[in-house]
Amino acid sequence: MKKWKCFLTAIVIAAGSMLVGCQGFSSAKPIEAMYIPAGEDGHLMVGEGTGNVFTVTMPENIQDKTGKKISEDDLNRGDIVAIYGDGIMLESYPGQYPGVTKIKVVKEGKASDADQYQDILDEFWPEKDPGELPYLNVGYRASYGEVSASAMQGGYSWSYADKDGVEQNETADSVAVTQWTELPAMNVDGTTDMELYFDTKPEKVTATAFPAELSGESDPGAGAEAEVEEKDGNYTIKDVQKDMIYLIHGEWGNGWVEFGFEVE
CATH class of the missing domain: 2.40.50 (OB fold (Dihydrolipoamide Acetyltransferase, E2P))
Incomplete structure (x- = not known):
């Protein structure tokens, strides 16, 4: 893809x-x-x-x-x-x-x-390699128009059958999202909703928010759960706040993948 x-x-x-x-x-x-x-x-x-x-x-x-x-x-x-x-x-x-x-x-x-x-x-929409991980674009409205930007991929656990039919399992651990370097920045004018555009529809999505002032911290705590609304397979993070770092956790039949971005 x-x-x-x-x-x-x-x-x-x-x-x-x-x-x-x-x-x-x-x-x-x-x-x-x-x-x-x-x-x-x-x-x-x-x-x-x-x-x-x-x-x-x-x-x-x-x-x-x-x-x-x-x-x-x-x-x-x-x-x-x-x-x-x-x-x-x-x-x-x-x-x-x-x-x-x-x-x-x-x-x-x-x-x-x-x-x-x-x-x-x-x-x-070429035939997708079963070992290829899903990716995420984030859409939102800013003063200058509608914006779409890619979120950063973090840790994951993914299982799939290769071309020979052999089951493969891949896992990548990740440090806390507050330690991810070069997080993509989403520039907003104030509190807003953000649309989550996955290339492959997930079965479940959760979002966790951390204050941006914790950037660089290895143990930022549990964070605050953000509301994620699902409607007809489309996911929206409600009331996204400025000066926060967001961790998105998506789950599919093959496993899970995490994504991150910062809101400025």
């Missing part, structure tokens, strides 16, 4: 076109795009008439052609959908559109309609 290239800027999108900017707006005309499921639980949107490729944070409000509420599982490869939202897309490749409020099917497509984009799917 390739990691997306993420930058601390934002792009405003409207009616399928892209314009540089840092403020959202309410667009009267939604973006129309082809929906293509990808990987274990991912998807790709391809803009109609533009070819722009991006993913979205799926909203609760997903509708079929008649306006009946459905789920993402009911969307089919090749469907053309109208995407409503705040118009702010993260400048990554493929793009990420977290502020989606509504998706509606406007045309039921054929699975073969998406075959023309198979090369793009293979680039971002």
